[in-house]
Amino acid sequence: MKVLVIGSGGREHALAWKIAQSPKLQCVYVAPGNGGTASDSKMQNVPLSNVQDLKHWAIDNAIDLTVVGPEGPLSEGVVDVFRDAGLRIVGPTQAAAQLESSKAFSKAFMKRHRIPTAEFETFSDAALAHAHVDRVGAPIVVKADGLAAGKGVVVAQSLEEAHAAIDHMLSPDANVVVPTGGEARVVIETFLDGEEASFMVLCHGLSALPLATSQDHKRLLDADQGPNTGGMGAYSPAGVVTPAIHAKVMREIIAPTLKGMMVEGMPFTGFLYAGLMISPKGEVHTLEFNTRMGDPETQPMMLRLKSDWFEVLWAASAPAHAPHTLEHFPTLGMGHSDVMQSAHPLDDVELVWDRRVSLGVVMASHGYPHTPRYGDAIATLPAPSDTTQVFHAGTRREDEHWVTSGGRVLCVCALGESVQKAAQNAYELVDQIHFEGEQHRRDIGWRAKH
Numbered sequence: 001m002k003v004l005v006i007g008s009g010g011r012e013h014a015l016a017w018k019i020a021q022s023p024k025l026q027c028v029y030v031a032p033g034n035g036g037t038a039s040d041s042k043m044q045n046v047p048l049s050n051v052q053d054l055k056h057w058a059i060d061n062a063i064d065l066t067v068v069g070p071e072g073p074l075s076e077g078v079v080d081v082f083r084d085a086g087l088r089i090v091g092p093t094q095a096a097a098q099l100e101s102s103k104a105f106s107k108a109f110m111k112r113h114r115i116p117t118a119e120f121e122t123f124s125d126a127a128l129a130h131a132h133v134d135r136v137g138a139p140i141v142v143k144a145d146g147l148a149a150g151k152g153v154v155v156a157q158s159l160e161e162a163h164a165a166i167d168h169m170l171s172p173d174a175n176v177v178v179p180t181g182g183e184a185r186v187v188i189e190t191f192l193d194g195e196e197a198s199f200m201v202l203c204h205g206l207s208a209l210p211l212a213t214s215q216d217h218k219r220l221l222d223a224d225q226g227p228n229t230g231g232m233g234a235y236s237p238a239g240v241v242t243p244a245i246h247a248k249v250m251r252e253i254i255a256p257t258l259k260g261m262m263v264e265g266m267p268f269t270g271f272l273y274a275g276l277m278i279s280p281k282g283e284v285h286t287l288e289f290n291t292r293m294g295d296p297e298t299q300p301m302m303l304r305l306k307s308d309w310f311e312v313l314w315a316a317s318a319p320a321h322a323p324h325t326l327e328h329f330p331t332l333g334m335g336h337s338d339v340m341q342s343a344h345p346l347d348d349v350e351l352v353w354d355r356r357v358s359l360g361v362v363m364a365s366h367g368y369p370h371t372p373r374y375g376d377a378i379a380t381l382p383a384p385s386d387t388t389q390v391f392h393a394g395t396r397r398e399d400e401h402w403v404t405s406g407g408r409v410l411c412v413c414a415l416g417e418s419v420q421k422a423a424q425n426a427y428e429l430v431d432q433i434h435f436e437g438e439q440h441r442r443d444i445g446w447r448a449k450h
Contacts, residue, residue, distance in 0.1 A: 003310065004029045004046070004058055006078065007069030010362075010393035010411040011295035014302040015067060015309075016043050017391070022310035029063070035402045036392025051078045055085050064088065067313055068270070071147055071292055075101040079270070088317045091270040092291045096261060099272075099289040103145045103152075103187040106289050113260035115253055117286045118189040118277075126170045129186055133162045136190070143288075144169040145185035153228055153288075155191070162188075194279040195447060196287065197238045198297045199249050201274075202316050205267045207344035208254050209312075212304055212353050213241040214297040215447065220369065222443045229369045230408055233444035234297040235359040235419055236304055240278050240447070249276065253286055269316070299391045299411040300358035307352045318345040356387075359422035360413040361430050361444050365394065365404045366437020372407035376436040382429050387415040390429065404435060419448040 001024045005016045013036045020028045020042040030037040031054060033045030048054050051073060058066060066082055068074055068091035077094035091097075098105040110117045118141070123129035133140060133156075142165040144152035152169070156162035169186045197215050201208040214236035220226035241249070253274050261268040273290035293301075302309070366373040374394075378401070381390050391413065394406015412429045416422030423445050430440060 001064045001310065002026050002029065002062065004031060004054070004063045004066040005069060006031050006054065006066065006073055008032050008034050009070065009295055009406075010391045010408065011293055011298040012069040013037055013391045013393070014299040014411075015069060015293070016040075017389070018302040018305060018309040019067070019313070022308045024308075024310055029061070031057075034392045034405070035395030035397045036390075038397055049073075051076050051081050054078070055081050055087065058082065058087055059085060065310075065314060065317055066090070069292060069295075071097070071100050071290065074270075074291055075147060088314075088319075090313050090317045092268055092272075093266065096266040096268050096270075097291045098266075099257075099261075099268075100291040101147055103143045103288070104185055107187055107189075109257075109260060109264075110286060113256050115256050115260075115286055116284060118192050120187050120189040122185055122187050123166075124170070124183050124185045126166055129166045129170070129188060130163055132188055133159060133166065136188075138162055139191040141189040141191055142166060142169065143187040143189065145187055155228070192277045192279070192285055192287070194277045194283075195240045197241050197276045197278060198234070198294050199241065199253075199274045199276050200293060200297070200301075201254055201272050202312070202346065203258060203268045203270060203272050204316055204318065204344045204346050205269065206258050206262060207346045208250070208258060208272070209316075209346045209349055209351065210246070210250065210254075211293075211351065212236045212301050213238040213246070214294070214301055215240070215445075216294060216297055217441060217444055220364075220439070220441075222441050223446070227369055229364070231294070231296045232362045232364070232441045233360055233411075234294070234300055235357060235422065235445045235448065236297065236300045237353075237357070238448075239419075241276075245278060245282065245284060248282075248284055249274065252284065257289070295393075296360050296362050296408075296411045299389075300360040300413050303360075303389055303413045303415060304354040304356070304358045305351065306354060307350075312349055312351065315345040315349055354415060356415045356417055357419050357422040357445075358413060358415050359419065359426050359445050360391075360411045361423075361426050361440055362393075362408050363410040363412065363430065363433060363435075364408050364439045365406065365435075366439070368407040368439060372404075373437060374403075374405050376404045376438075378402040378404065378409070379434045381410075382432050388425065388429055389413050390433075409435070409438075419445040423449075 031046040154165035414425035
């Protein structure tokens with residue numbers, strides 16, 4: 001089998017690394033890939049990113065399966081294009097990807113289908129948005145209605161910070177992708193207190209296969225201080241997601257989401273990522289949806305996974321033979337047990353995870369997240385082992401050396417019997433890696449340690 005992974009970050013390196021372990025694989029191609037995928041003998045980089053070019057390349061090279069890593073190609077309709085060409089691919093359609101590509105669509109969808117989330121209002125008029133913030137007060141959350149590489153959210157602790165976020169996100173030169181209609185919008189939400197967790201499932205219509213839980217660390221600095229980033233580290237599993245919380249999320253968030261997408265004519269396939277806020281009382285709200293695996297959560301998760309990842313993804317990409325209408329599912333209720341009863345390729349898939357904790361530390365470039373510097377030489381990297389792996393994100397090969405080529409450069413992952421031990425093992429590797437201006441947090445997993 002030949003597999004194509006679309007993307008160039010740490011998530012894509014981890015996906016390709018795990019897929020390549022399958023005995024069924026001839027080669028894993030990564031488009032466009034990075035320095036890590038370029039240096040792996042089981043992988044080959046393909047210098048393409050345009051959706052149509054990728055389609056033609058996949059046809060010409062008889063690619064058996066394509067897996068989409070980042071949100072950009074999904075919002076551009078890569079799944080629709082590949083399927084129309086008869087190619088097998090894992091991911092949601094362009095319409096279904098709106099759950100991530102438009103915060104306004106996602107919040108309105110959750111409201112329609114009674115999926116627990118924060119109270120919100122959507123604005124395209126800055127004056128109305130400012131007035132709303134003054135009326136509600138701070139802390140308050142301001143989100144850009146578009147793809148922003150995980151950095152389009154401001155949790156404003158003051159009115160001044162909220163007003164500044166509105167002005168930036170609604171300005172003509174804001175660095176976000178505006179909705180299809182071409183009008184910049186912001187979603188302003190009530191602030192929710194609690195502990196965050198990442199909950200990902202692999203979907204095929206009404207069937208959902210839960211993946212291992214994880215917890216991301218969005219802020220640049222220790223103790224969750226500093227600006228939001230794409231993610232500075234993660235660990236898996238997330239202890240805050242107890243069995244009771246897990247069942248609640250499947251029942252109250254995942255099941256009604258899949259049902260709602262089916263009702264609205266957008267059956268969901270691929271990865272659905274629910275960013276959760278879990279209150280001290282055990283209440284669960286959906287902060288946002290992503291329609292792909294998380295980064296950096298994927299990296300430590302793949303280190304824990306023991307199952308043949310290719311076989312799982314192959315099942316998830318099976319053509320949908322069942323009719324996409326709810327009238328064919330008369331017993332479907334809001335419980336996930338009903339969802340799982342429908343005949344789908346994922347129904348009989350069971351994932352096996354290493355019982356140990358996996359923890360990943362992101363090493364970022366100088367100036368990240370606002371003005372990352374590229375081109376800094378990276379010293380020799382530690383060799384991988386059965387319990388450790390360094391995944392590349394923003395790297396490229398230059399004169400037989402690695403240099404930085406992105407904001408987040410590496411994700412250093414390690415297994416351990418506890419969060420503390422996994423962190424110790426990961427940081428021992430981090431301390432061996434050097435490049436000018438490097439930044440990383442020293443407290444990944446801190447919530448689980450206290």
